[in-house]
Amino acid sequence: MKRHILCLTTRLTQNSLIKTLPLSRFLSSKEAIDRRYHLFMLEKKRQYDKVGRIEKIEVQYKGLPNECTLIMNKDISTPYDCARHLSQFHMETSALALIDNTIYWDMHRPLTENCTLELQSFTCADPHQVNRAFWRTCSFMLGACATVAFKDSVPVKLHSFPGPDIRSGSFIYDVDLPSLGNWQPTHQELVTLGAEYVKLARLNEPLERLEVGEDLALEMFVDNEHKTKQIPSIAKANGKVTLYKVGKHVDISKGPMISTTGQIGRVAVTAVHKLNGSEDNDANQLYRFQGVALPTGVTINHFAFSILTDRARKLNTARSPVQRAADCEESESIAMKA
Amino acid sequence: MNQAEVSKLVSKLRIKVPPKHRKLPNPKGPEGRLDKLRKTVTGLIKYERIELNYNRADEARQYAERLISEAIRHGDCHKPTMDTANFWLLEKELVHKLFKVLVPRFENSSVAYTKLYNAPKPQYARVLDKAVLELKGNPYPELGNKQTNNKYFIQNILLDAAKHEYRQAKYAEVANKIGQAGNETSPVNTENAEKLNEKPMSS
Numbered sequence A: 001m002k003r004h005i006l007c008l009t010t011r012l013t014q015n016s017l018i019k020t021l022p023l024s025r026f027l028s029s030k031e032a033i034d035r036r037y038h039l040f041m042l043e044k045k046r047q048y049d050k051v052g053r054i055e056k057i058e059v060q061y062k063g064l065p066n067e068c069t070l071i072m073n074k075d076i077s078t079p080y081d082c083a084r085h086l087s088q089f090h091m092e093t094s095a096l097a098l099i100d101n102t103i104y105w106d107m108h109r110p111l112t113e114n115c116t117l118e119l120q121s122f123t124c125a126d127p128h129q130v131n132r133a134f135w136r137t138c139s140f141m142l143g144a145c146a147t148v149a150f151k152d153s154v155p156v157k158l159h160s161f162p163g164p165d166i167r168s169g170s171f172i173y174d175v176d177l178p179s180l181g182n183w184q185p186t187h188q189e190l191v192t193l194g195a196e197y198v199k200l201a202r203l204n205e206p207l208e209r210l211e212v213g214e215d216l217a218l219e220m221f222v223d224n225e226h227k228t229k230q231i232p233s234i235a236k237a238n239g240k241v242t243l244y245k246v247g248k249h250v251d252i253s254k255g256p257m258i259s260t261t262g263q264i265g266r267v268a269v270t271a272v273h274k275l276n277g278s279e280d281n282d283a284n285q286l287y288r289f290q291g292v293a294l295p296t297g298v299t300i301n302h303f304a305f306s307i308l309t310d311r312a313r314k315l316n317t318a319r320s321p322v323q324r325a326a327d328c329e330e331s332e333s334i335a336m337k338a
Numbered sequence B: 001m002n003q004a005e006v007s008k009l010v011s012k013l014r015i016k017v018p019p020k021h022r023k024l025p026n027p028k029g030p031e032g033r034l035d036k037l038r039k040t041v042t043g044l045i046k047y048e049r050i051e052l053n054y055n056r057a058d059e060a061r062q063y064a065e066r067l068i069s070e071a072i073r074h075g076d077c078h079k080p081t082m083d084t085a086n087f088w089l090l091e092k093e094l095v096h097k098l099f100k101v102l103v104p105r106f107e108n109s110s111v112a113y114t115k116l117y118n119a120p121k122p123q124y125a126r127v128l129d130k131a132v133l134e135l136k137g138n139p140y141p142e143l144g145n146k147q148t149n150n151k152y153f154i155q156n157i158l159l160d161a162a163k164h165e166y167r168q169a170k171y172a173e174v175a176n177k178i179g180q181a182g183n184e185t186s187p188v189n190t191e192n193a194e195k196l197n198e199k200p201m202s203s
Helices: A002-014 A029-050 A079-086 A090-091 A126-150 A187-202 A214-220 A225-234 A302-313 A330-336 B031-049 B054-074 B081-089 B094-104 B154-185 B189-203
Strands: A056-062 A066-074 A097-099 A103-105 A115-120 A157-160 A171-176 A206-211 A239-248 A249-252 A264-276 A285-295 B050-053 B114-118 B132-133
Touching: A029 A206, A029 A214, A029 A239, A029 A249, A056 A079, A079 A090, A079 A115, A079 A285, A097 A126, A126 A157, A126 A187, A126 A239, A126 A249, A126 A264, A126 A285, A126 B154, A157 A225, A187 A206, A187 A264, A187 A285, A206 A214, A214 A225, A225 A249, A264 A302, A285 A302, A285 B154, A302 B154, B031 B050, B031 B054, B031 B081, B031 B094, B031 B114, B031 B132, B050 B054, B054 B094, B054 B114, B054 B132, B081 B094, B094 B114
Parallel strands: A056 A115
Antiparallel strands: A056 A066, A097 A103, A097 A115, A157 A171, A171 A285, A206 A239, A239 A249, A264 A285, B050 B132, B114 B132
């Protein structure tokens, strides 16, 4: 901790940024994570208490083993609770819920009114939206992996991740590592990152969703200047920011996401590329973390998987958030899509 | 000419029946073999899906198929069939299940009533072959993944995109080569080379 503050102060004096940085920036990354997690839990509890008198809703379930009507609690019960009434198989395999045949709903998001419910897995007939949710979750988890993988002496500032593009071959997360000027990860480091990823995924944590106001979101991400810049434009639409939590990691994403991290099966972190930006931008360089993953239960030949990892090693051509001088809006718009 | 047609006496099974039975060696001899098979058939009718050694599964499957087909043929008012069911099913409530649940389920079926899968086993271990034996139409999720070739599965999308990229790279390479060759030989050929350049890119 002491060393960390020393490191920070030397960095600050070097860059002479003391004026622009408020005191709260002195949070170590671990403290910042804990703080964000506690704020998230407090807000979740507050929203749960606000429900008040419990009302009932009728959920018409369609699908295997047979159609039925479930009486659930309004604003409390989630599609996952409905799956718990059906079987363990439904709990483990369903990744996304389809409400009223139109809206894709997270498994851990409370239902708000009478509706029909279908549970979608990775092997349903048209898994397009499930795949997108899976890819988005993989990006999200890559951010969580990057924050825990480095030593305390290396500050990690997550920037953003673009919307899921499966055909590009890799999911990505753009991360700002201010203390690492010119880092090219060795093979061993990539394997370690992959191992951290697997460790996180095997914890089998649910992905919880929460919508919070702009002020609270700014308070939660006070240590991350990139996120604080993105939040106002994200909240422009309805004054709300959608957050997701897995374990202790909280991040901004539009969603929807899959049910639990245990549904991420075979995974490899394949490359970290440097993205160079312009001089006048705040973060003039970012690192693009790339990886490729498959859902649990998908078995694929090692040769076929090596084709996928080889392809995921190439730089993903999704738009870089720090490419041009007038890119502030662009980066925010990328964050909004994620 | 006095010989009766065999298929009218004994129902023809829809599975392959080997010419010789397995002895399933055990201290009690043939009687012990029957005990083993009765236990397995009872378990199959009760649980509808069981995992066991391949030999015993394959042997018990034949008796289970025969039992179900007799039950469908003669119904529950036929004394010999009832005796057979009584012999093979150790738990007597399963006799009711056989006639009231399984017979209606398989009445109109034109294929075998059971299914036998080879179960996985450790790669370098010296263990007996394992199998999964199940009644068709059971309530459990399917064991095999039937629809691996759905092109919208994420693994297929990823592989398809990789294939597409590889092809594009190859086409560009070939087109480059042709372009270079055309430039070297003569200016007349350049038109052809350009045409070739266009072709693979559009396909």
